Amino acid sequence: MQSxxxxxxxxxxxxxxxxxxxxxxxxxxxxxVKGISVWQNAIExxxxxxxxxxxxxxxxxxxxxxxxxxxxxxxxxxxxEALAHNRQMIEDAAAxxxxxxxxxxGAEPQQSLEESRAQIEAGIEQLLPFAREHKVKxxxxxxHPMYADTRSAINTLKQGNDIAERLEDEYVxxxxxxxxxxxxxxLKAEILRAGQKDNLLAxxxxxxxxxxxxxxxxxxxxxxxxxxxAKIRSWVEEAGFTGFHEVxxxxxxxxxxxxxxxxxxxxxxxxxxx
Amino acid sequence: MQSxxxxxxxxxxxxxxxxxxxxxxxxxxxxxVKGISVWQNAIExxxxxxxxxxxxxxxxxxxxxxxxxxxxxxxxxxxxEALAHNRQMIEDAAAxxxxxxxxxxGAEPQQSLEESRAQIEAGIEQLLPFAREHKVKxxxxxxHPMYADTRSAINTLKQGNDIAERLEDEYVxxxxxxxxxxxxxxLKAEILRAGQKDNLLAxxxxxxxxxxxxxxxxxxxxxxxxxxxAKIRSWVEEAGFTGFHEVxxxxxxxxxxxxxxxxxxxxxxxxxxx
Numbered sequence: 001m002q003s004x005x006x007x008x009x010x011x012x013x014x015x016x017x018x019x020x021x022x023x024x025x026x027x028x029x030x031x032x033v034k035g036i037s038v039w040q041n042a043i044e045x046x047x048x049x050x051x052x053x054x055x056x057x058x059x060x061x062x063x064x065x066x067x068x069x070x071x072x073x074x075x076x077x078x079x080x081e082a083l084a085h086n087r088q089m090i091e092d093a094a095a096x097x098x099x100x101x102x103x104x105x106g107a108e109p110q111q112s113l114e115e116s117r118a119q120i121e122a123g124i125e126q127l128l129p130f131a132r133e134h135k136v137k138x139x140x141x142x143x144h145p146m147y148a149d150t151r152s153a154i155n156t157l158k159q160g161n162d163i164a165e166r167l168e169d170e171y172v173x174x175x176x177x178x179x180x181x182x183x184x185x186x187l188k189a190e191i192l193r194a195g196q197k198d199n200l201l202a203x204x205x206x207x208x209x210x211x212x213x214x215x216x217x218x219x220x221x222x223x224x225x226x227x228x229x230a231k232i233r234s235w236v237e238e239a240g241f242t243g244f245h246e247v248x249x250x251x252x253x254x255x256x257x258x259x260x261x262x263x264x265x266x267x268x269x270x271x272x273x274x
Numbered sequence: 275m276q277s278x279x280x281x282x283x284x285x286x287x288x289x290x291x292x293x294x295x296x297x298x299x300x301x302x303x304x305x306x307v308k309g310i311s312v313w314q315n316a317i318e319x320x321x322x323x324x325x326x327x328x329x330x331x332x333x334x335x336x337x338x339x340x341x342x343x344x345x346x347x348x349x350x351x352x353x354x355e356a357l358a359h360n361r362q363m364i365e366d367a368a369a370x371x372x373x374x375x376x377x378x379x380g381a382e383p384q385q386s387l388e389e390s391r392a393q394i395e396a397g398i399e400q401l402l403p404f405a406r407e408h409k410v411k412x413x414x415x416x417x418h419p420m421y422a423d424t425r426s427a428i429n430t431l432k433q434g435n436d437i438a439e440r441l442e443d444e445y446v447x448x449x450x451x452x453x454x455x456x457x458x459x460x461l462k463a464e465i466l467r468a469g470q471k472d473n474l475l476a477x478x479x480x481x482x483x484x485x486x487x488x489x490x491x492x493x494x495x496x497x498x499x500x501x502x503x504a505k506i507r508s509w510v511e512e513a514g515f516t517g518f519h520e521v522x523x524x525x526x527x528x529x530x531x532x533x534x535x536x537x538x539x540x541x542x543x544x545x546x547x548x
Contacts, residue, residue, distance in 0.1 A: 146419070149499070210383045
């Protein structure tokens, strides 16, 4: 298996949560990282406009803005609020120069997953004209079934592909995150399907420790766990994807490390274990 | 939706872990519970023969013995050891009068899920003559994908059905546990499929708290969470299943309660929330 392209490494700001956006930019650049995906919390204080100026002053590509979504609710009013919030997120994505807004689609435990999925699809559909106007694509990120209660009713790439294909719009597609999808039975076929339909918008990497100590913040770095990363990357490449490989790790353990030492570890893991 | 049949309530000994087998039998019987599923730890000290005599002295049905499985390993020797252990579990199931051994099929994080699945299928196939001889059926219990690392490579009812149908033997079938499967996209169709092929051997209930505090021991009692229990039960009934509804709850919170008060709570939840 070939090593991944060194030019394709992107890091999510949440991965090095202790750093301000400016610190992250300085460090990523100093260590040769070519792409950054920006989480909302990283620009909250300065606002999207100032963050956009800051990002533009660095020689680094803004890969995505994270994260919109959370469409379902049994309350119509809350669904409208979610749409308004997503419009704001699209504006902010445009302001920071991100071509993609990642969607964690949401789930409402008081209603069926089918109902939540229908509300997700309706929500995305309503946002599409606004997304097109701002040149920001919407990336449906299926989440692991362990998050089907409150975080997302889209729990397989198949479900993400189904919605993206029904909406059939260049401004909507899917995000493949290995943490959420590594167990899916027909993952290769679904990745190829996403590629064939031009719906494969982003590729997120990390690892699944066995077992994780908690359900949210114990992700592993590539090589720490059991995800067949090189194999999944080969499928993503076979699907025609040429974008960045985005390292997105939530980890109490790694957040507690010296962040520059951690960044070196990330870069090494990217080159040798992904 | 009709209430569930009061005669169909079965409780897993692990649910009231603090009780010895004898205490559990006394209490279940005193409160009108008609079925018991016995976990290995509950009979470890007295052994299967004595446990069988004890169980036979009570007017209660032994529904299943829990749990065999854990077939996959990258080591052939360990796979052989697993088979030997499963033969012992089948003998013990027969000794306690259980017509079913529940299989948590296992997974080996050092190899692909496909490989683990093939080893699971081969393992079950090898056990079938022995199972038939002892009149103990083998129930493939698909586990939630969050356990795909080390506990089971069978993570959907579809996968369980696929294996059961390929093996096509009255001594193998599937176990539907709502905790593991509630999120599955085509769950109704897969339950009906299991029924049509005479593969639906057991039905386990509890609830999914949102979110669980940990990945193992924070299951909810029926009504505590977001699983559409009455709906899933209606599918199981539509599939022709007439067996027990087995309450299987691992919960630090409930284990810490007075166990008789908890038993009353279980019975009430069974009648009103399942």
